[in-house]
Amino acid sequence: MDKSLQIVITGASGFVAKNLRKFLSEKNVQLISISRKNFKSFKNETKIISKNYDQKSILPKIKNSDAIIHLIGIGKESVKTDYESINVQLTQKIVNLSKKAKIKKFVYTSGLGVSDVTSIGYFISKLKAEKSVIDSKLNYTIFRPSYIVGKDDLFTKYLKKSIKKNKIVIPGSGEFSIQPIYIEDVTKLIFQSIIDKKFNNKTLDLVGPEIISFEKYIQLFIQNKKIKLHHIDIEDAYHLAINDSKFDYGVDDLNILVGNFVGDHKKLRNLSQMNFKSVKELLKTGALL
């Protein structure tokens, strides 16, 4: 059954996409991967390079696919790129394309903390994107991830770079709750959501089995290395985030930390019947270094 599956992936060069494409390729899924830039393809993979995901170049190639996994998203705005155009409008465009192409399943990665009462622009854009997926009447699974961690995610890369510089910046108290989930569990779950009907038309928190503080996570990451943890007052952190795009954290990175978002791991475990990796154990063994 796996052999005959044809799955489309958007944002193919991103962190989740790269890991997922490798996993699905090893499962003999026929992949159609779309990115703005060229990339190295895996076995059974068709590449589409498209800057603006225009219908003409994409629609004929993705027709009647079994699923689309929409992994395009931004978590920081700039003059050049904003939430409305990427998280909202581009998602709506991909939803429309998927309907026209008669794709059977839509998987979307939103964000942990998205809710009807949120006041954060990032979460509002993800909520609007979720709504366009749900309103499409396509069969969907929406995941709301906490930090997805692996060897090559943005935060891990930041920590590795900071270790080299012997300075890790921690905003405020560092006592923010996070519920990280390992990338290999994420790729398995996304695949399961496509082949297992129990995931149909559900919105699920994509969270790991442990809730830990942000600072504790960093301490476990650096193991016994003597690295300077530089606590910076939260007001100063926001000031720098607002005024300096090169600062270690963006405004919404800080909002997400201060928001202390945790989710329903039990629901995910019960539905998937999966054994999740302990991120704490992975950190202790240096598996993410």
Ligand SMILES: NC(=O)c1ccc[n+]([C@@H]2O[C@H](COP(=O)([O-])OP(=O)(O)OC[C@H]3O[C@@H](n4cnc5c(N)ncnc54)[C@H](OP(=O)(O)O)[C@@H]3O)[C@@H](O)[C@H]2O)c1
């Ligand atoms: N990683 C996490 O911890 C986490 C947590 C919560 C939510 N999420 C969500 O999960 C999804 C995947 O996350 P990720 O960590 O893999 O993100 P990522 O590495 O930043 O990848 C996102 C991809 O989106 C595409 N993209 C960005 N700006 C674009 C633009 N202007 N036009 C078209 N495509 C654009 C890019 O694909 P190409 O370069 O291939 O064109 C990029 O590689 C995102 O929606 C993210 O918001 C992730």
